[in-house]
Amino acid sequence: MPRFVIKPKSFMPHQVTIAASGTSFLVEQDESVLDAALRQGIGLPYGCRNGLCGNCKGKVQSGKVHYRQPPTALSVDDEKHGYTLFCHAIPDTDLIIAIPEITTSTELPIKRFPAKVGGITRLSHDVMRICLKLPDAMRMQFLAGQYIDFILKDGRRRSFSIANPPHEDRHIELHVRHIQGGRFTGEVFDHMHVNDIVRIEGPLGSFFLRENSTQPVIFLAGGTGMAPIAGIIQYALKKRLQREFYVYWGVRSAEDLYMHDQVQAWANTHTNIHYVPVLSDPKPEDHWQGRTGYVHEAVLQDFDTLAGYDIYASGPPAMVYAGRDAFLPRGLDPKFYYSDAFEFSND
Numbered sequence: 001m002p003r004f005v006i007k008p009k010s011f012m013p014h015q016v017t018i019a020a021s022g023t024s025f026l027v028e029q030d031e032s033v034l035d036a037a038l039r040q041g042i043g044l045p046y047g048c049r050n051g052l053c054g055n056c057k058g059k060v061q062s063g064k065v066h067y068r069q070p071p072t073a074l075s076v077d078d079e080k081h082g083y084t085l086f087c088h089a090i091p092d093t094d095l096i097i098a099i100p101e102i103t104t105s106t107e108l109p110i111k112r113f114p115a116k117v118g119g120i121t122r123l124s125h126d127v128m129r130i131c132l133k134l135p136d137a138m139r140m141q142f143l144a145g146q147y148i149d150f151i152l153k154d155g156r157r158r159s160f161s162i163a164n165p166p167h168e169d170r171h172i173e174l175h176v177r178h179i180q181g182g183r184f185t186g187e188v189f190d191h192m193h194v195n196d197i198v199r200i201e202g203p204l205g206s207f208f209l210r211e212n213s214t215q216p217v218i219f220l221a222g223g224t225g226m227a228p229i230a231g232i233i234q235y236a237l238k239k240r241l242q243r244e245f246y247v248y249w250g251v252r253s254a255e256d257l258y259m260h261d262q263v264q265a266w267a268n269t270h271t272n273i274h275y276v277p278v279l280s281d282p283k284p285e286d287h288w289q290g291r292t293g294y295v296h297e298a299v300l301q302d303f304d305t306l307a308g309y310d311i312y313a314s315g316p317p318a319m320v321y322a323g324r325d326a327f328l329p330r331g332l333d334p335k336f337y338y339s340d341a342f343e344f345s346n347d
């Protein structure tokens, strides 16, 4: 009796080429373009890796891709114009893609580390500062403004931005806001203690200062979106960068300005740092004399044109996207809008 052997279908990795730089890399079966690029040390812009933030959006100039699940941040219009989200796009063929390649962070390896909680301090009614310590022989090399993922016991991830600058890499400082009903942030507020062991992965993300630009910088921070910006400011101070830095920090009421004195002190002691706190919903007891409203609107009130500026926006997705939509008609070049949208984990 003849015997039939079913051969596994052989898979040839697809080659992806970045049009502008000519850099190419191979993508394995069921791997997304972004995962393959990062695995091979090629820097593409990204944020959530979950199809939510839109940071990894780019064009497929030739070839075809499919998605395991439809990516939320891709509109029908985007798709019509050939855009895709590379964190979700799995090649069906070789591809030529258009997306800016990031060279600065590519040498930084992304690794998993065990870490010990070295300190946990309440900064406000709903923000906790966590200082993580890595084992003595380990350092995580990162760029100011990047983030780490906590890897939970069941493999789920939770992202938090690094609030300290890289020259202080003996610890990793995080500012964690308590989310009502939030699984991980609830644990942090109710059960996390000094000496607890956690697992983290990093450094991640492309939210870091582009030092090849000399343009003045506007920072747009919402709530704990101040964390990565605090890291970048301390880095800029250490390097004595002379660019103008305008820091706009939007929160609800005065109690949410959890590091107001520190940011004010940076502005008081450095003429190139300007600080504008903005409250959207001040309480009567705040006796607030300062700016009110949405933080991106305060920027629009202060700048007639945003041409010639770099803008770094970090915090709630609604703020990040409202900022981008409002700043583009004011002359901002979209390639100078860098963002870190604090999207929720898509478990």
Ligand SMILES: Cc1cc2nc3c(=O)[nH]c(=O)nc-3n(C[C@H](O)[C@H](O)[C@H](O)COP(=O)(O)OP(=O)(O)OC[C@H]3O[C@@H](n4cnc5c(N)ncnc54)[C@H](O)[C@@H]3O)c2cc1C
Binding pocket: 047, 048, 147, 157, 158, 159, 160, 161, 162, 174, 175, 176, 177, 178, 179, 180, 181, 182, 183, 184, 185, 186, 205, 224, 225, 227, 228, 340, 341, 342, 343, 344, 345
């Ligand atoms: C790149 C990146 C960097 C981040 N950096 C920081 C940071 O520095 N500091 C910080 O405080 N947060 C940061 N976040 C957001 C943070 O990751 C989430 O708040 C966190 O994952 C919530 O986890 P949880 O398990 O407590 O909530 P979950 O159990 O995942 O969610 C519980 C409920 O709350 C909702 N929810 C979850 N997160 C939020 C949120 N952020 N805002 C409003 N509702 C939410 C969910 O939809 C769900 O209904 C960052 C996110 C990203 C993607």
Ligand code: FES
Binding pocket: 045, 046, 047, 048, 049, 050, 051, 052, 053, 054, 055, 056, 057, 073, 085, 086, 087, 088
């Ligand atoms: S949508 Fe792809 S990284 Fe956020």
